[in-house]
Amino acid sequence: MIIASTLTTNLSILVLAGFIGFVVISKVPNTLHTPLMSGTNAIHGIVLLGGLLIIGLAGNGTFNKVILVIAITFGTINIVGGFLVTDRMLEMFKSKPDRGKKELDAPDEEGKQ
């Protein structure tokens, strides 16, 4: 099943993805670097797939199951939390037509005194 060409293909994908990453990310302005970080953070939560595959196909043994459930939990936190928090941040960067209501559901301390 494992043949050398799989490695070659995957390495090609890896290298090309690296170049695309550099081109795409270089266009992100400094101002959006925090959302960029948390957004890419969410994307690397894709390791979740690894946990799903392994637990599904071969998850035998209690200890293995425990490790994998933790891995799936971590991956999910990473993905769900990452995308949500990025969305929250980016909403703030959108120019708003002088909104009158407070849309933040977070218990932020308003600086008005």
Add this chain to the structure above:
Amino acid sequence: MTAPPLASSFLQSQSFRDVLYIIAFSLFIQGLRGLAGPTTAVRGNRIAAVGMAIAVIATLLNPQEGNWGLIALGIALGTAVGVPAARQVKMTAMPQMVALFNGVGGGAVFLISWAEFRLTGGFAHTATYITVFSLFAAIVGSVSFWGSNIAFGKLQEIIPGRPISLGAAQQIVNLVLVILAVAAGADIAAGDHSEAIFIGMLLCAALLGNAVVLPIGGADMPVVISMLNAFTGLSAAATGIALNNPALIVAGMIVGASGSILTNLMAVAMNRSIPAIIAGGFGGGGAIEGASGAGEHAGTVRSTTAADAAIQLAYSNRVVIVPGYGMAVAQAQHAVRELTKELEKRGVDVSYAIHPVAGRMPGHMNVLLAEADVPYDQLKEMDEANPEFQRTDVSLVIGANDVTNPAAKNTPSSPIYGMPILEVADSHSVIVIKRSMNPGFAGIENELYYDPKTEMLFGDAKSAVSEITAELAQI
């Protein structure tokens, strides 16, 4: 491996799932392209999230997939933790949150490698390259997990933010840990199936993660967080190669590239090399040099009051606000926005000059100001802001220190010499809001405070800014 294949419908075929993976990573790339501007960014992030959902569905379509209860448990637990965390975190606490999310990603990577190791009988009958990539993922994932947790602890102030290091021995210890981890990995790749060796390798990597981040002080955090982000990305890409999954490879590598770009940008913005930051030289050496340099200042410091500052600002044409970590600590962003509104009512042109490493992560100040509804076009990056200082009446420095220090330009012996700064000293006058005369994180005196053009307004950033606003209203 044992589960009999279910009826292999079209939806469950390998090709269909591969197509879904390709769609998923295309959506990641398209989503990140959206981050090029604030108007397209929200949609971009959502596009990437859709890509992620597709990738997860594709994985679950695998006909051999099982253990559904455990999968549901993991996803439910993760959602239960992730959603409230993301919803409730304050914008000022964003660096910690990013560190934490990054850490759990790294944690997932090394746990997955560990499970792979156990389920393949220590990588027996596994192609060597798969073993090598799995081991790489395990080491880097573990470093990232522990490093991120330490970074979180420091930012959350559970662990002291100052550098904690073993001094001269630090680099030797780090090197020994790297060698041990790689040696354990090489041993396993060469055919040793001992789990003890694997756990030893994870331990060395864990210690390394601690040893690398503990000596790094608060001001260097933007570099560290970016670097750990790159690490987790690369380890995810390695997992992708080990599992032969294109979506993982592409996503991981793009994150790796993004983290690398940011790390490099941050290091350039501090005029420091990445190895020097990792070696943790700033705190120790800088503090000593800074202390000896402190005596050289014969100049006096002028302090001002909120009322005087208000008058000075009210009669300016152009004011530039320079925010720093002090603004984040004091949660002063809303107060600053109020002050800006008050000034704009009087026809003063106000903008914000933001240094790339101001705060504790890339773009930290921008997020806070966006939270306070500061319009995007008032936020100026350093290169755009610097030529404007000459025609600025008042620069209002709020909780920023080293990024305004003229020593970076004028004093070759200074530890920050060569670092690009915001040239506030070029403006007609400068008001600095600061708690006290304590030097900044790097322990370096700021010549700006002794400049005859500079006036200091001592106090907490939030209350000082609010006082100025109150005084303005009375003029």
